[in-house]
Amino acid sequence: xxxxxxxxxxxxxxxxxxxxxxxxxxxxxxxxxxxxxxxxxxxxxxxxxxxxxxxxxxxxxxxxxxxxxxxxxxxxxxxxxxxxxxxxxxxxxxxxxxxxxxxxxxxxxxxxxxxxxxxxxxxxxxxxxxxxxxxxxxxxxxxxxxxxxxxxxxxxxxxxxxxxxxxxxxxxxxxxxxxxxxxxxxxxxxxxxxxxxxxxxxxxxxxxxxxxxxxxxxxxxxxxxxxxxxxxxxxxxxxxxxxxxxxxxxxxxxxxxxxxxxxxxxxxxxxxxxxxxxxxxxxxxxxxxxxxxxx
Amino acid sequence: xxxxxxxxxxxxxxxxxxxxxxxxxxxxxxxxxxxxxxxxxxxxxxxxxxxxxxxxxxxxxxxxxxxxxxxxxxxxxxxxxxxxxxxxxxxxxxxxxxxxxxxxxxxxxxxxxxxxxxxxxxxxxxxxxxxxxxxxxxxxxxxxxxxxxxxxxxxxxxxxxxxxxxxxxxxxxxxxxxxxxxxxxxxxxxxxxxxxxxxxxxxxxxxxxxxxxxxxxxxxxxxxxxxxxxxxxxxx
Numbered sequence: 001x002x003x004x005x006x007x008x009x010x011x012x013x014x015x016x017x018x019x020x021x022x023x024x025x026x027x028x029x030x031x032x033x034x035x036x037x038x039x040x041x042x043x044x045x046x047x048x049x050x051x052x053x054x055x056x057x058x059x060x061x062x063x064x065x066x067x068x069x070x071x072x073x074x075x076x077x078x079x080x081x082x083x084x085x086x087x088x089x090x091x092x093x094x095x096x097x098x099x100x101x102x103x104x105x106x107x108x109x110x111x112x113x114x115x116x117x118x119x120x121x122x123x124x125x126x127x128x129x130x131x132x133x134x135x136x137x138x139x140x141x142x143x144x145x146x147x148x149x150x151x152x153x154x155x156x157x158x159x160x161x162x163x164x165x166x167x168x169x170x171x172x173x174x175x176x177x178x179x180x181x182x183x184x185x186x187x188x189x190x191x192x193x194x195x196x197x198x199x200x201x202x203x204x205x206x207x208x209x210x211x212x213x214x215x216x217x218x219x220x221x222x223x224x225x226x227x228x229x230x231x232x233x234x235x236x237x238x239x240x241x242x243x244x245x246x247x248x249x250x251x252x253x254x255x256x257x258x259x260x261x262x263x264x265x266x267x268x269x270x271x272x273x274x275x276x277x278x279x280x281x282x283x284x285x286x287x288x289x290x291x292x293x294x295x
Numbered sequence: 296x297x298x299x300x301x302x303x304x305x306x307x308x309x310x311x312x313x314x315x316x317x318x319x320x321x322x323x324x325x326x327x328x329x330x331x332x333x334x335x336x337x338x339x340x341x342x343x344x345x346x347x348x349x350x351x352x353x354x355x356x357x358x359x360x361x362x363x364x365x366x367x368x369x370x371x372x373x374x375x376x377x378x379x380x381x382x383x384x385x386x387x388x389x390x391x392x393x394x395x396x397x398x399x400x401x402x403x404x405x406x407x408x409x410x411x412x413x414x415x416x417x418x419x420x421x422x423x424x425x426x427x428x429x430x431x432x433x434x435x436x437x438x439x440x441x442x443x444x445x446x447x448x449x450x451x452x453x454x455x456x457x458x459x460x461x462x463x464x465x466x467x468x469x470x471x472x473x474x475x476x477x478x479x480x481x482x483x484x485x486x487x488x489x490x491x492x493x494x495x496x497x498x499x500x501x502x503x504x505x506x507x508x509x510x511x512x513x514x515x516x517x518x519x520x521x522x523x524x525x526x527x528x529x530x531x
Contacts, residue, residue, distance in 0.1 A: 169395070179367075180379060182366075184397060185368050188368065234471075
C-alpha cells in the first residue's frame with residue numbers, strides 16, 4: 001500500500017513538472033511548425049517571465065492576478081520583438097544563421113538579466129496559495145492542482161483556437177506552405193508574429209509555474225527547463241502540438257520516477273537516453289509525421 | 296477594356312535576368328494563354344503578377360490600379376486568384392478546410408456558403424471527399440481542389456499555372472473543359488501552359504514566350520495554324 005501511494009505521489013510530481021515542460025514544448029513546436037526554426041531563446045523567455053513576475057509582485061506590489069496578466073503580456077511583447085528584430089531579417093537566410101542568432105538572443109537575454117538583477121540568486125516565494133487536498137491517503141499540493149488545471153485549460157484553449165478560429169486556420173496553412181498561404185490572402189508575417197506571441201505567453205505561464213516550484217530566481221534558470229522542453233518537443237515529434245503535450249508529460253513522469261526509484265544524479269541522463277532510444281526507433285518522434293521528400 | 300496589364304516587366308533571380316522586358320494585356324472576359332517551353336519564364340511572370348516575386352522594372356496594372364508593390368497577401372482580396380504550379384494544396388488539411396481557406400479574405404458567411412455549394416456542383420468529387428485530407432487525393436482531384444480553392448475567393452480573374460501538368464489525357468480534357476466553363480460564367484482566365492495545343496484550343500489570344508521574351512502573339516486560332524508555332528510547340 002505504501003509503495004502504491006509512493007508511486008502515485010511520484011506520478012503526480014511527474015505530471016506537475018511534465019506540465020511545465022509541455023507548456024514550454026508547445027512554444028518550441030509551434031514556432032518550428034510555422035517559422036521552421038528552433039528558437040533556442042525560448043527557454044530564456046521562461047526566465048524573463050519569472051523575473052517579470054518578481055518585479056510586478058515583489059517590487060511593484062501589484063495584486064497577483066494583475067501581476068500574472070502583466071507577466072504574460074510582457075513575455076508576448078518580448079517574443080514578438082525578438083522575432084521582428086532578430087529573426088525576421090533572416091527569413092530567407094540559411095537555417096544555420098537563424099540557429100546561431102537564436103543562441104545569441106538567448107545569451108543576450110541571460111546577460112541582460114544578469115546586468116539588471118545581478119548574479120546573486122533572489123529568493124521568491126510562490127504566489128500560488130491554494131491549500132493542498134487529501135485524496136485517498138494521497139496528499140496533493142495546491143501547486144500541483146493549479147499546475148494541472150492551468151495546463152489542461154491552456155491545451156484545450158489552444159486546440160480550440162487552432163481548429164476553430166480564422167487565425168488558427170491561417171497558422172495551419174502557413175505551417176504547410178507559406179507561398180500558397182499568401183495566395184489565400186493570409187498575412188504570413190503577422191501569422192508568424194502571433195505564433196511567437198502565443199509561444200511566449202505559454203512560456204510566461206510555464207515560468208510562473210516553474211518559479212512557484214523552485215522559488216529562486218537566477219538569470220540562467222530558463223536554460224535547463226528550456227532544453228528539457230526542447231527534448232520533449234522532439235520526443236513527441238517537433239511541429240506536432242499533441243506531440244509536444246504528450247512529450248512534455250512523458251518526460252516529466254520519466255524524470256520524477258527516475259529520481260525517486262533509480263538515482264537523483266542519473267535522472268537527467270535517463271531522460272536524455274530515452275530521447276536517444278526513441279529517435280533511433282522513430283526519427284520523427286512519437287507523434288511526428290515523417291515528411292516524404294519529393295524527388 | 297484591359298483588366299490586367301503588364302508593362303515592360305523585368306525580373307531577376309540574383310544576377311540572372313529571367314524576364315527581359317515583357318508587356319501584355321488581358322481583357323475582361325478573355326482566356327489568354329502564355330505558352331512556351333520549360334524555363335521560358337511563364338511561372339515567374341505569374342509569381343510577379345501576384346506579388347510572390349518583385350520585379351526590378353515594369354508595372355503590373357489591375358483594373359487601372361498599379362499593384363506592382365502590393366504585397367502578395369493583399370492581391371486575392373482585389374479579385375485576382377492564382378492556382379499555383381504543382382497545385383500546392385494544404386496536404387494535411389481536409390478538402391473542406393482547403394476550400395474554406397480559399398475564402399479567407401471574404402467576410403460574408405452566407406455568400407461563402409453559396410460559393411461553396413457552387414464549387415461542389417462544379418466538382419462533385421470534392422464534395423464526396425470533403426472530409427478527406429487533401430494529400431490523399433489523386434493528382435487530378437488535387438488540381439480540381441486547387442482550382443476550387445481559388446474560385447472560393449470569387450475572383451474577377453484567375454491565373455492558372457500548368458493545370459494539366461502530370462495528368463492523364465482524359466483528366467487533361469476534363470480540366471480544360473472546367474477552365475472553359477469557369478470562363479463562360481464570367482471569370483477572366485490567364486493560363487500558363489506547356490501543353491500549347493490544348494491551351495490554344497480554348498484561348499482567345501496567346502503570347503509565345505522564349506527565354507524571358509515574347510516572341511509572337513496574336514489570335515489563338517491563327518497561332519494554331521502558324522507554321523513556326525506548329526513546328527516548335529505543336530509537334531507537327
